[in-house]
Amino acid sequence: MLAKSILASTEPLVLISALPGTGRSTLLARIADLSGAQVVTASQDLPANAPLSLIDLPADGQFALPPGKTRIIISAAPQQIADFARLRLYGDLRIVGNAGLFLAPDADPAFDQSGGWPALSAFFSRQMPNAAAQSIPTAYIRDIVLGSINGGTVAVLHALALSRRGLDAAPLDADACAELHWLQPLVVQNGGRWTYRTPALGQMFRDAMAGLAVEPRTSRLLEAAGEPGVAIRSALAAGHRRRALAILERGGGVMLGHLEGPAEARAVLDAFGQDADPSVLALRVMVALKSGQASHAALLLDAAEQVILNAAAAPDRAALLTRQNIPPELRMVRLLMGVYSDKPFSTNFYGEFAALLAEAPPENHLLRGSVYNVALDEQIRSGRMGEAIATGDRALAHYDAAGAPYLAFYIHVHLALMHLMAGAPNDAEPRLELARQKLDETPFDTPQDDLFLELLDAQVAYEQGRSEKMARFAETAFERFAYGELWPTIAAQALAFGAESLLQLRGAEAALQYIDSWRVQMWRTRRFRLLVEQREVLILQSANRWREARTQLEAMATRIGHIWIESAGENLTDLRDAEDLTQALIWLRQKLLERPRDTALSDQLAMLAANPHLSWRQRQCLAIWQAWSARRRGKIGEARRLLAHVLDVTAARSCRAPVLEERQLVVAMLDDPRMAGGPMEGRPVPRDLRRGALDVAVTGLLSRQELRALLLLSEGCSNKELAREMRISLPTVKFHLRNLYAKLGAADRRQAIDNARSRRILTT
Numbered sequence: 001m002l003a004k005s006i007l008a009s010t011e012p013l014v015l016i017s018a019l020p021g022t023g024r025s026t027l028l029a030r031i032a033d034l035s036g037a038q039v040v041t042a043s044q045d046l047p048a049n050a051p052l053s054l055i056d057l058p059a060d061g062q063f064a065l066p067p068g069k070t071r072i073i074i075s076a077a078p079q080q081i082a083d084f085a086r087l088r089l090y091g092d093l094r095i096v097g098n099a100g101l102f103l104a105p106d107a108d109p110a111f112d113q114s115g116g117w118p119a120l121s122a123f124f125s126r127q128m129p130n131a132a133a134q135s136i137p138t139a140y141i142r143d144i145v146l147g148s149i150n151g152g153t154v155a156v157l158h159a160l161a162l163s164r165r166g167l168d169a170a171p172l173d174a175d176a177c178a179e180l181h182w183l184q185p186l187v188v189q190n191g192g193r194w195t196y197r198t199p200a201l202g203q204m205f206r207d208a209m210a211g212l213a214v215e216p217r218t219s220r221l222l223e224a225a226g227e228p229g230v231a232i233r234s235a236l237a238a239g240h241r242r243r244a245l246a247i248l249e250r251g252g253g254v255m256l257g258h259l260e261g262p263a264e265a266r267a268v269l270d271a272f273g274q275d276a277d278p279s280v281l282a283l284r285v286m287v288a289l290k291s292g293q294a295s296h297a298a299l300l301l302d303a304a305e306q307v308i309l310n311a312a313a314a315p316d317r318a319a320l321l322t323r324q325n326i327p328p329e330l331r332m333v334r335l336l337m338g339v340y341s342d343k344p345f346s347t348n349f350y351g352e353f354a355a356l357l358a359e360a361p362p363e364n365h366l367l368r369g370s371v372y373n374v375a376l377d378e379q380i381r382s383g384r385m386g387e388a389i390a391t392g393d394r395a396l397a398h399y400d401a402a403g404a405p406y407l408a409f410y411i412h413v414h415l416a417l418m419h420l421m422a423g424a425p426n427d428a429e430p431r432l433e434l435a436r437q438k439l440d441e442t443p444f445d446t447p448q449d450d451l452f453l454e455l456l457d458a459q460v461a462y463e464q465g466r467s468e469k470m471a472r473f474a475e476t477a478f479e480r481f482a483y484g485e486l487w488p489t490i491a492a493q494a495l496a497f498g499a500e501s502l503l504q505l506r507g508a509e510a511a512l513q514y515i516d517s518w519r520v521q522m523w524r525t526r527r528f529r530l531l532v533e534q535r536e537v538l539i540l541q542s543a544n545r546w547r548e549a550r551t552q553l554e555a556m557a558t559r560i561g562h563i564w565i566e567s568a569g570e571n572l573t574d575l576r577d578a579e580d581l582t583q584a585l586i587w588l589r590q591k592l593l594e595r596p597r598d599t600a601l602s603d604q605l606a607m608l609a610a611n612p613h614l615s616w617r618q619r620q621c622l623a624i625w626q627a628w629s630a631r632r633r634g635k636i637g638e639a640r641r642l643l644a645h646v647l648d649v650t651a652a653r654s655c656r657a658p659v660l661e662e663r664q665l666v667v668a669m670l671d672d673p674r675m676a677g678g679p680m681e682g683r684p685v686p687r688d689l690r691r692g693a694l695d696v697a698v699t700g701l702l703s704r705q706e707l708r709a710l711l712l713l714s715e716g717c718s719n720k721e722l723a724r725e726m727r728i729s730l731p732t733v734k735f736h737l738r739n740l741y742a743k744l745g746a747a748d749r750r751q752a753i754d755n756a757r758s759r760r761i762l763t764t
Contacts, residue, residue, distance in 0.1 A: 021119025022101035159221035166193035167225035229264035261444030369398030405441035423616035425463035465656035474498035508543035596632040644679035651684035
């Protein structure tokens with residue numbers, strides 16, 4: 001059909017211009033059969049006065065349309081034709097290209113492998129190639145195809161092979177667009193990007209070009225098409241370091257891994273080797289942070305600053321950091337390191353935020369967005385939620401302008417986390433959906449971030465009162481999650497919610513094992529290790545292992561210790577540091593469990609409740625403790641009011657976790673007939689309040705002192721230790737133990753513990 005169509009056309013010159021293996025010679029032979037014309041290989045061999053001439057021009061030949069010839073059909077490349085542009089302009093030329101010679105998908109039984117390329121189709125249709133035979137098409141492309149086409153076309157094919165996502169059509173120059181259109185349908189355009197027609201074709205070209213030197217034109221095409229990492233590596237391979245550094249700066253600099261993926265960033269660093277340029281050093285630090293190696297990143301950053309210190313001849317690091325020639329990317333990484341190290345931000349850091357924003361050009365959206373990103377984490381940790389929302393919106397605007405969906409994903413993740421910390425899980429869900437959309441737009445795989453979303457989804461469910469998803473995450477996903485990049489704020493939430501969900505559903509031992517697994521995270525900071533210790537104490541308290549909890553509390557190296565808390569008064573209202581606040585809360589919870597009727601404790605709880613720096617969740621737990629203390633002191637009206645308020649506000653926000661975390665206290669109050677009525681009438685109670693592994697019902701069989709004696713016995717205390725812990729005399733201890741044994745039907749302490757466990761008075 002094609003041969004007949006060519007014969008029926010009227011143009012003086014018909015050019016068959018296509019890739020090798022497309023059947024050009026076969027087409028000429030068919031035309032010769034139909035027309036009776038002879039195929040020749042050079043214009044001087046054309047028969048005289050023939051109305052139709054056929055030429056199969058060698059690759060090194062040139063052709064000029066001779067005068068007087070009626071029609072010529074020639075197989076050649078466009079650059080072999082003299083006056084090619086003029087002939088095309090005046091309509092004296094018809095071009096038959098690859099599009100007319102490649103096979104349609106339904107006409108090629110081996111299309112998935114060959115892409116419709118006639119020579120490859122014949123090869124794959126003839127046999128099912130084994131591993132050795134698979135190299136034959138690759139060798140054909142390398143030895144025959146690439147050697148027969150011009151350098152510009154080879155450069156385009158090479159760029160297309162190296163590209164991970166295809167070449168973006170929009171920024172390509174006219175020559176590249178012309179080459180790509182000529183190559184169709186070997187290459188196709190989908191969604192504005194050029195790719196090989198089939199994945200198998202792309203792989204064959206990648207294999208065929210594996211040892212090919214990357215030309216500058218290929219490098220420029222890759223950069224223009226949004227593949228800076230490959231362009232950098234190719235420039236370095238060609239010995240063009242300055243060009244590679246320029247591409248790095250244009251391609252994202254320190255944020256290259258967030259735009260192209262961590263694997264691409266590592267490949268670029270490998271290509272740079274030990275290059276001491278500040279932009280390379282900053283990227284090296286960022287890659288270490290992204291792989292979860294915060295301590296190593298800190299060493300790299302110190303070394304990078306020392307390199308600049310030496311180059312700038314500054315007398316010391318302090319002088320260095322005040323100089324205006326410090327690269328802003330490296331200064332931004334220093335700020336980011338403060339987030340990963342989980343240390344309180346100093347006044348100098350706040351000033352550096354402002355300085356970087358003032359110096360960053362308005363068009364440098366990546367740098368400006370990243371500075372806002374650092375500020376966002378600090379504002380979330382400080383509880384400045386209004387500022388955090390405004391900062392997050394600014395960061396998103398810059399990241400959207402920079403075309404950085406992965407970085408925008410992180411902003412949405414942090415804003416979702418902010419809502420969770422504020423006790424608003426319903427507000428976190430839309431943010432998580434936006435984060436999921438941005439992650440879907442990210443052009444590289446990010447399995448660690450899929451785990452972030454899984455974790456935050458589980459946290460939302462946990463806060464809403466459904467702990468099972470969080471417990472499953474802690475049991476199954478923790479190992480994959482914990483060893484990658486992990487911002488301290490997210491790590492703290494995973495630690496807390498994972499441990500609490502396991503405590504509620506699997507018991508204290510499961511929760512304590514989970515906490516122990518965090519201890520192997522040796523790259524964590526002192527502050528994070530303290531969080532692990534604090535969470536362990538909270539688990540022991542909830543499991544009624546009060547003595548063990550207090551022993552660990554007293555051993556913790558913090559400012560808020562036993563002496564401080566015993567003498568604490570109005571200074572509880574003035575605490576600001578999150579670490580101090582948490583430690584004070586744990587100490588007061590310990591006192592609440594041991595001495596709930598203590599009048600001084602009631603005053604201390606009230607003073608801490610007046611502290612404006614408490615989080616919403618901390619405030620709800622504190623209100624439950626106040627209700628418990630009031631009930632134990634006989635102030636039932638106050639206890640009702642406090643507990644009713646907590647039940648109302650947690651239900652209104654769908655944030656039921658604080659009530660579930662203090663279920664032992666809440667259930668005991670709900671079971672007290674004196675607490676019924678008044679403000680407690682019709683109050684919403686979480687559905688799963690009485691479910692789980694914890695023994696939430698304080699038995700009415702034993703008195704409070706007998707129960708406490710039993711708990712201390714289960715911890716292995718002697719009579720003297722019971723006396724000291726309970727602050728009673730030895731005779732009184734023996735009195736309580738006799739009553740305890742009688743009620744449990746036991747002859748000694750060992751039998752008392754066994755009987756208590758069998759009756760579920762003890763669960764550990």
